[in-house]
Amino acid sequence: MADPRTSIISERLRRIRRIIAVSSGKGGVGKSLVATTLALNFAKKGCKAGLFDLDFTSPSTHLLLGVTDEQPREEKGLIPPIVQGLEYMSLIYYSSGQAAPLRGADTSNALIELLAVTLWNDLDFLVLDMPPGIGDAVLDLIRLVPRIEFLVVTTSSQLAFETVKKLVSLLQELKVPVVGVVENMKMTESRNVQRQTEAFGIKFLGEIPYDPEIEGSIGKPDKLLGTVLGKKIKEISQSL
Amino acid sequence: MADPRTSIISERLRRIRRIIAVSSGKGGVGKSLVATTLALNFAKKGCKAGLFDLDFTSPSTHLLLGVTDEQPREEKGLIPPIVQGLEYMSLIYYSSGQAAPLRGADTSNALIELLAVTLWNDLDFLVLDMPPGIGDAVLDLIRLVPRIEFLVVTTSSQLAFETVKKLVSLLQELKVPVVGVVENMKMTESRNVQRQTEAFGIKFLGEIPYDPEIEGSIGKPDKLLGTVLGKKIKEISQSL
Numbered sequence: 172m173a174d175p176r177t178s179i180i181s182e183r184l185r186r187i188r189r190i191i192a193v194s195s196g197k198g199g200v201g202k203s204l205v206a207t208t209l210a211l212n213f214a215k216k217g218c219k220a221g222l223f224d225l226d227f228t229s230p231s232t233h234l235l236l237g238v239t240d241e242q243p244r245e246e247k248g249l250i251p252p253i254v255q256g257l258e259y260m261s262l263i264y265y266s267s268g269q270a271a272p273l274r275g276a277d278t279s280n281a282l283i284e285l286l287a288v289t290l291w292n293d294l295d296f297l298v299l300d301m302p303p304g305i306g307d308a309v310l311d312l313i314r315l316v317p318r319i320e321f322l323v324v325t326t327s328s329q330l331a332f333e334t335v336k337k338l339v340s341l342l343q344e345l346k347v348p349v350v351g352v353v354e355n356m357k358m359t360e361s362r363n364v365q366r367q368t369e370a371f372g373i374k375f376l377g378e379i380p381y382d383p384e385i386e387g388s389i390g391k392p393d394k395l396l397g398t399v400l401g402k403k404i405k406e407i408s409q410s411l
Numbered sequence: 412m413a414d415p416r417t418s419i420i421s422e423r424l425r426r427i428r429r430i431i432a433v434s435s436g437k438g439g440v441g442k443s444l445v446a447t448t449l450a451l452n453f454a455k456k457g458c459k460a461g462l463f464d465l466d467f468t469s470p471s472t473h474l475l476l477g478v479t480d481e482q483p484r485e486e487k488g489l490i491p492p493i494v495q496g497l498e499y500m501s502l503i504y505y506s507s508g509q510a511a512p513l514r515g516a517d518t519s520n521a522l523i524e525l526l527a528v529t530l531w532n533d534l535d536f537l538v539l540d541m542p543p544g545i546g547d548a549v550l551d552l553i554r555l556v557p558r559i560e561f562l563v564v565t566t567s568s569q570l571a572f573e574t575v576k577k578l579v580s581l582l583q584e585l586k587v588p589v590v591g592v593v594e595n596m597k598m599t600e601s602r603n604v605q606r607q608t609e610a611f612g613i614k615f616l617g618e619i620p621y622d623p624e625i626e627g628s629i630g631k632p633d634k635l636l637g638t639v640l641g642k643k644i645k646e647i648s649q650s651l
Binding site: 198229231234304306326327328329330333334 | 471569574629
């Protein structure tokens with residue numbers, strides 16, 4: 172029998188204009204940082220924006236935003252708290268930060284549950300901080316979230332880009348739109364990632380230099396927006 | 412009914428003296444690099460060593476080692492090829508580098524299958540390059556691999572270390588030995604990670620400075636062993 176929640180999810184997301192899934196081939200490339208800063212930039216320029224942390228492998232947007240005691244409110248569903256001008260929801264509200272891992276079916280179930288119960292307002296942009304790679308959860312999200320578009324984050328490292336190639340091939344095969352690739356934590360001059368991205372027929376959105384200031388702006392969104400990364404992502408947000 | 416392969420796995424691993432699972436809370440911290448360099452160092456000092464890449468999220472040890480056409484040989488099981496003095500096996504031999512992702516049950520099945528069919532010689536050390544985080548595959552490996560010991564890799568970033576705390580708490584709860592924590596890609600002076608590691612009652616194995624030479628030593632094991640990282644891991648390998 173079809174899970175009735177899947178049609179509820181479509182209904183829940185109907186009034187959101189664009190849903191941007193910030194994704195990566197592997198972890199540790201700055202995906203959560205890009206997702207958070209992108210959502211903050213949308214809000215800053217006056218768009219109605221939301222951020223949804225679905226990275227059950229290591230949820231971290233709450234740390235980046237400096238979420239303290241904001242909690243969703245229950246009222247025929249879960250109403251996301253407003254954090255830094257964003258409607259904000261995270262899987263941490265499901266697992267409450269406990270160490271106990273969710274087994275595969277539980278993870279999938281938690282994702283579907285959260286998608287089904289969260290009551291977003293009309294939004295211009297909902298940014299999803301995706302689980303890394305191309306595991307079950309990503310496949311579920313592609314299946315469940317209508318009009319999902321991917322923005323892929325990589326570093327300059329060939330190891331990271333090899334995994335991006337797999338992700339992008341899969342997305343192209345499934346005919347899921349890819350708005351582009353961002354090269355993060357760049358340390359040396361090279362057009363390698365740009366060239367390889369464009370060879371896939373995908374837009375290269377830009378590069379962000381490695382920025383030692385970032386660690387000190389964890390939990391301080393205003394500071395984050397003022398970093399080189401913040402400014403680069405502002406440019407990228409305007410090109411989407 | 413119990414899967415008969417689980418008792419076969421015990422038998423397969425019986426003649427391996429120590430099994431070191433190189434792990435991380437999140438991806439992108441250099442786990443595969445540490446695992447590969449650790450295994451190479453064991454081999455270099457005359458130990459019989461193996462490397463087993465179980466990171467289905469982004470297998471990369473074959474790139475680090477520069478594996479070209481070496482393949483396992485079938486003979487009542489799979490005999491790992493010798494690569495750079497190591498007995499080497501990887502999940503890539505299962506998936507053959509295809510983009511198609513394995514769904515949860517398939518991943519678990521592929522791991523169990525590979526563990527059950529691989530015929531290692533008597534080894535002093537088998538190094539496992541683990542999947543990141545604490546998902547299903549990690550739980551399966553803890554259950555299936557007797558005498559597994561964890562070596563945890565992190566960066567200095569608090570985001571990375573938060574995920575390490577979860578992993579370490581889980582391992583302690585499950586009474587799985589943790590040989591220690593390595594702090595990789597260190598850029599600034601700080602005893603933060605060391606202090607927090609020791610507060611868990613876990614050994615801090617050392618720190619490895621960020622090293623721009625690393626990218627150029629991908630696929631060149633001799634060069635890798637000569638880097639600052641290579642030398643640091645040599646010291647760590649002697650302390651295990």
